Amino acid sequence: MIGDGKLLTNAHCVEHDTQVKVKRRGDDTKYVAKVLARGIECDMALLSVESTEFWERAEPLHFGRLPRLQDPVTVVGYPLGGDTISVTKGVVSRIEVTSYAHGSSDLLGIQIDAAINPGNSGGPAFNDQGECVGVAFQVFRSDEVENIGYVIPTTVVSHFLEDYERNGKYTGFPCLGVLLQKLENPALRACLGVPSNEGVLVRRVEPTSDASNVLKEGDVIVSFDGIRVGCEGTVPFRSTERIAFRYLISQKFAGDVAELGIVRAGSFTKLKAVLNPRVHLVPYHIEGGQPSYLIVAGLVFTPLSDPLIEEECEDQIGLKLLTKARYSLAKFKGEQIVILSQVLANEVNIGYEDMSNEQASIFMMTLVLKLNGTRIKNIHHLAYLVDSCKDKYLVFEFEDNYLAVLEREAACSASARILKDYGIPAERSPDLSEPYVDSLGVNHPVEQHEFGDGPVSNSEFGFEGLLWV
Structure with a gap:
């Protein structure tokens, strides 16, 4: 509780939420909370509770200064669930720029030796004066080490809150690039x-x-x-x-x-x-929680994202696509890697069910490059090209020189039947129904050497002498 009707917790605690409920210690009543902002990079979320009853006799936490090495800390939370609060004590072991697992970012972090477990996330860490010096958020687990937990310091928390106050939303931590x-x-x-x-x-x-x-x-x-x-x-x-x-x-x-x-x-x-x-070419999280998709005569297109990579097995993604996802840089704002994620079998798309992996028993996702000769910039651009096409054929060019051709009128006629057969309510996600706005300009061509062709090698990420800022 930080006052003004607001609460703080970790972003990963309210990820993909449909409804958030909170209750106070010693009270059986649950209250509905609204998520005001999520800070993916800093793993922080700001919540509000409108009920005045929830806030009766509540005292907001006071933030303390950044602690020093060996300063005592007390972590409060509900590790592994449980109905009663848990308190663990330790000391500050290290303060340095730390990798935040949820947002794949590097921000200031406090390492402590107090026990932190699943359920501690979002709980406060106090100093000896009862001031909050941070928020517990992750732990390092390994057979070789123990008692390495991490706390988000108040400097990062304050940055998150000030960002929200300035802009009315979370805009993110900047980078030099x-x-x-x-x-x-x-x-x-x-x-x-x-x-x-x-x-x-x-x-x-x-x-x-x-x-x-x-x-x-x-x-x-x-x-x-x-x-x-x-x-x-x-x-x-x-x-x-x-x-x-x-x-x-x-x-x-x-x-x-x-x-x-x-x-x-x-x-x-x-x-x-x-x-x-x-600007991430392959986002670590999906804005709004729902992925964009487009279905053209049973061919399902979607942007490549980290959640999709985690969900699918490596065999379906393929090493080439994984390499591009991990080491390529966005060449312009709005650029996406658009892939064919699956084919909903129908007579109109016969022969394309295993287009990228004909020798295997599973379908392998593949990168779509062009439609009727036009380089695809993102999923919304692809939807625009399909909608505005007047040619007799829809010609899709994929990586590895694979070609898929659909007769446009037959594809349009078959779409409704395919959606009905597979129980899919719409041929595209709601965001693709909005008018397409080209961030580069309608007449700006995307040359082949410009598109995702700037891979960063494994050695550049693994060598300690190199660092992204």
């Missing part, structure tokens, strides 16, 4: 014209980031808003500590401007870049 390499080697620094023991090398710039307008591969970032960046990719943190450079970016809000001090071809200069949330 660059892949950086550490500059620990003196010869490498000398070659780049960096005179001192500082800076990180720009190896790649995401095309959808504002940084692509000002930064180039080969630039060396030596400062961020006047704060010097070390050759290990760290910046000063509190009095005697250092922390990952990404921490400074996470303190900003979407639309904020950052001043970058860079060395380019041996010369120092200052640039400004607008920070915005990262």
